[in-house]
Amino acid sequence: MRLASFEITGHALLQDMSVEVRDHLVIIGANDVGKTSILRLLNLLLGASVQQLYQGLAITDIREGTDVLVVQARLDGFDADEAGQFPFAMTVEEGKPDYLLIRLELRTPEGDPDNVLIERFFPDSGTRRSPSREQLLKLGWRYLPANRSSAADYMNGKNSPFRTMLDSVELGEELADLGGLLDQFNDKLDLNPALLELRREIAAHLSRSIPRSYNAESLAIRTAADPAQEPLQDVTIFLREGDQLRGLVEQSDGMRQLMALTFFDLAQAKANIVAVDEPEIHLHPSSQRTVASLFAESAKQRLVVTHSPYVVQRFEPKHVLVVDPDSRSRQIASTNFTAVEKEMLQWWSPQLLEGLTARRMLFVEGLADRIIVEAAAQALGISLDRAGVSVFALDGADKFSHVLKVVGPNGFDLPLCGLCDEDREASWAGNLGLKPKKMEAAGFFIARTDLEHEYVRAIGAQTVAAALINAGQAREQGILQSTGAPDLASVTDAQLGTFLSSVDSRKVPAARLIAPMLTAVHIANSPSLIGLLGHVQTGSEARDVE
Incomplete structure (x- = not known):
């Protein structure tokens, strides 16, 4: 069933x-x-x-x-x-x-x-x-709630899963043998001189407290288990570590939790x-x-x-x-x-959980784009966490079509938005079933030519180049050789944008360097960033009104 x-x-x-x-x-x-x-x-x-x-x-x-x-x-x-x-x-x-x-x-x-x-x-x-x-x-049906205890009594007490398992064990012919051993154990307890003296002491005290007389023979010290019916009544489980046995109460919270799950699982025969x-x-x-x-x-x-x-x-x-x-x-x-x-x-991984449970998934092509988008939101005073937005770096724009199978209309049908480079505009629009001119209305914005070019245009080539050189992220000679400019003052925004985006290993270090420099003025000069974050903020404000 x-x-x-x-x-x-x-x-x-x-x-x-x-x-x-x-x-x-x-x-x-x-x-x-x-x-x-x-x-x-x-x-x-x-x-x-x-x-x-x-x-x-x-x-x-x-x-x-x-x-x-x-x-x-x-x-x-x-x-x-x-x-x-x-x-x-x-x-x-x-x-x-x-x-x-x-x-x-x-x-x-x-x-x-x-x-x-x-x-x-x-x-x-x-x-x-x-x-x-x-x-x-x-x-x-069996249910183990989240407020379960990991205490030892929960795991091997009277109503515990371990006790359920133990009670289901058929001892067969060994039942009588175990009962006999318990009888011998109880006989030994009964004859032990030290325990006999303890029983006399207890009997004398009871005789003074209660209106009847007691002696040592009125009391018995023995195991609580019934040798004939329940020889395993007082049996519990220990973990053997070398020559030592450690009870459940001595285990860590994590170990007790693992054992609680194990006992619960095995008890559900x-x-x-x-x-x-x-x-x-x-x-x-x-x-x-x-x-x-x-x-x-x-x-x-x-x-x-x-x-x-x-x-x-x-x-x-x-x-x-x-x-x-x-x-x-x-x-x-x-x-x-x-x-x-x-x-x-490959993206079916731990990072997906946050996106599946968010109000909106925001897709970017890679980690460098994620760094810039999150920094831009912070510069504008927009809390992506409060807005319920999870930024998901695809590690390659071509993976968008695969991800969309799961989170898009034919999958979990989650609210989506995103930012991609200009060379992916037609591809992403096709995957979304949109015409390129309808992308922004659906929450998807295009960085022209790419995000590196946009933030260089917004901040200025000379400012970005100076920051790269001062931080040791690039050498002046390297920038000049790559761009063909005679000096830094002659480097154009487009040339420096190409310098950063043409080599993948430059993108993330540059994004980490530029992120703290972003201001509201810079973001206003970046059409894709201001458009995307405006879309996110509008959606968040609409929910607040509701």
Whole structure:
């Protein structure tokens, strides 16, 4: 059995959504956009008791102006045993696999606005009868929230995942042998002189405190485990380091977190769908990648909420659900991006996460352009972070067409803008499906001839050349030889722009040198920079007004 899709409508925070679950689901987004709310609602739908439903939902979960909050899931892939638990609830369509719909509705009862009515039922069953406890167990949902503890008691206490695993172990014929050993241990405790004296001492004190007499035989010091039934009751797990054994309480936070995830994972023998909120807590990036790989390769279906690019990177783009800053959900169509294409795109890397969760992605051709754009925004007093803009350096303008497959209209359909050199204008316009003269209206601006030429024209060739020479980034003789000018005073803006842009190794050092020099006056003299940042600022101000 697997979760095939779900819908959420009428939620106070989340925009209405309809989500496909393709094997696994990785939910990403900025803080406070509702990622955890999605898992919480699915947990209430698929795993919670009636008491937990009323503890976990309130009137405030219903969107203002809406009568009802609805969470509905579709499950398919049932085997015969699983389907047998839902004889009148399954949806049967001729020529198609059977599937199951389960629905949760939260509303205020008519005439009683201070209370809530919660119904959870199978819509195609013909009744609104709640699922039984056995039916919920058969769904096989398991949820590990982000507020989990990494304390030792959580990992091996009475209700811990480790205890679940241990209790499922069948000891077979060894059960009687272990019970016998425990009996021998308890006999030794009973005969030990020091413990006998301790029992006498306790008995004497009790006899003075309680209106009855006690002696050493009235008390027993022994293991709490029942030798006949539960010989493993007090058993726990240790890590062996050389000749020493170290308990869980002695491990680091990160190690305890890894073990908590391991225990939780292994304990889900009967689970079909395993949801984990922020598996990366306390983990080093290398451990995050390891855990994410185990999740992505798991036969069980995984639902993960994460802020970690290292976790996202281990899954396919078709598995990713983006919750944007306006709490809308975005998914790439699985037909538009295959696993093979993902391997071909080197940029499917940790830096992508920031762009996927931003309000707008701003594309530039390379790192030098990014340095200049970010410095220009700062010089104009524009906070790109506050505006929700993520600047993405493509490391080559030709990669724009590949990236667009994922973030463009046929992918996650994110709001985009950008800046490219003049020689890429026609190519980028074609990729965007625009005529070149419509580029600026869509948020894409062109540096003539390129950004190096533009900032040299804006600042002045002599000023830029002097800065390069004084910083040791270029020699005067080298500039003169490259440009053919007789002296620095004769070097034109176009010549110095070509000097900087014609050799890739010059671009980034020059951008780092020029960035602190940029002023509002310089930027006003750069059509592409002032246009792009004006577009960004207008969009930010419009959201502030809203």
